[in-house]
Amino acid sequence: MDYQTDNVFEAIWVGCAMLSYSVYSEILNKGNTPTKDSFWFTQTQIQIQAQQFCAKVIQPARLSQWTNADHTNNSYNYLRANGKLRRLTARGELRGNKEVPEELSQHSEFYLTISEEKLITIGQLTDWVNTKYTGIILGDHPQAMNLDIKPQELKPNNVSVSESKTETQDHPTKGCPSLNLISYLSDFLFKIKSGEIEVYNEFSVQFELAIFLRARLDNQYKIQLERNISLFDLNKSSFLKREMDIVIFDESKSEKYCIEIKYPNNGQYPEQMFSICKDIKFLEQLQEHGFSKSYELVIVSSDLYYINKGGSDIYDMFRKDKLLRGRIIKPTGRKDEELILDGKYRLNWIDMNGELKALIIPV
DNA sequence: GGATCAACCTAGGAGCGTTT
DNA sequence: AAACGCTCCTAGGTTGATCC
Numbered sequence: 001m002d003y004q005t006d007n008v009f010e011a012i013w014v015g016c017a018m019l020s021y022s023v024y025s026e027i028l029n030k031g032n033t034p035t036k037d038s039f040w041f042t043q044t045q046i047q048i049q050a051q052q053f054c055a056k057v058i059q060p061a062r063l064s065q066w067t068n069a070d071h072t073n074n075s076y077n078y079l080r081a082n083g084k085l086r087r088l089t090a091r092g093e094l095r096g097n098k099e100v101p102e103e104l105s106q107h108s109e110f111y112l113t114i115s116e117e118k119l120i121t122i123g124q125l126t127d128w129v130n131t132k133y134t135g136i137i138l139g140d141h142p143q144a145m146n147l148d149i150k151p152q153e154l155k156p157n158n159v160s161v162s163e164s165k166t167e168t169q170d171h172p173t174k175g176c177p178s179l180n181l182i183s184y185l186s187d188f189l190f191k192i193k194s195g196e197i198e199v200y201n202e203f204s205v206q207f208e209l210a211i212f213l214r215a216r217l218d219n220q221y222k223i224q225l226e227r228n229i230s231l232f233d234l235n236k237s238s239f240l241k242r243e244m245d246i247v248i249f250d251e252s253k254s255e256k257y258c259i260e261i262k263y264p265n266n267g268q269y270p271e272q273m274f275s276i277c278k279d280i281k282f283l284e285q286l287q288e289h290g291f292s293k294s295y296e297l298v299i300v301s302s303d304l305y306y307i308n309k310g311g312s313d314i315y316d317m318f319r320k321d322k323l324l325r326g327r328i329i330k331p332t333g334r335k336d337e338e339l340i341l342d343g344k345y346r347l348n349w350i351d352m353n354g355e356l357k358a359l360i361i362p363v
Numbered sequence: 364g365g366a367t368c369a370a371c372c373t374a375g376g377a378g379c380g381t382t383t
Numbered sequence: 384a385a386a387c388g389c390t391c392c393t394a395g396g397t398t399g400a401t402c403c
Binding site: 042043044047063064065 | 364365366367
């Protein structure tokens, strides 16, 4: 089936990629070698090509501003600018941030017509951009690619001996995690307990934890807040949420960790319990998509989360069994929302200051 | 042809009053 | 007290008119 989209921006990316591929093929056919200067086009060239794939009008502003990574008010980083010329952003050139349309992978089997006798699928075109094209564009700056570094080539994190109490690997098979974040989270909770760190709502936990981690982790790790999963080229339609509370990753993104935080202090207990389960399910989804290790950090100030006062379903899991698992139905409203946890998660509450209790749930 | 600006749209979340 | 649901606000995204 021929490729068509109703997404103007996706059409621009595909249009520019196709132009680039055509130029590449043409140069090779002539027996020449393409260089990084071979792929600059006018906006109009890209606009006309993109319009072939999209019924909506491709406004000039889409190319000059919104998809232009070098424009201060852009929305996507699909193109790079050189005066009035544009070229496709190479893979990893902008750390993977909005370089490629999120939904593109769903169209990987669709065909583009390069010439009368030559067809290429979206998947093949994407592969070509990721490999050949990126190699040519970033050839002089291979460090910018950051895509093919093997985990064993990464620097070991230089956590000090005093900070890394138990440097065991939580999950030795996925993404080769070398950080034991449980150790850091335990230290963080200890500082709350001792009064050294004060938390008063969810945001304060989030920011204090980020500051705490930034002071202790090696510079090789980035710590970012409220980051969209598109940073890792993940398709939002496959996830319960889009934003990660705290995400920690290295330059190559071969190691990535997510920490979701809950600090409910405004009643609505069963809803908040379900919300915690939803976070855990989200972390399971991240694990399925290559995350090294993730954690749910919960801090509560009410015993209604853990004292067995009866109830059923979700109340039982939290208060009686202290084990989250299986099918969980949203306990309020129309009860038309449910999720199924793949794993089982024991709730070992940690005593904090006064009424505060905390949970660290590794996923 | 290309760039800029502003209005519009939408999803998600907070706040708060009402109902159970 | 807990749950519900409505309204408002905000940020991010989209669109089209207008200007250079």
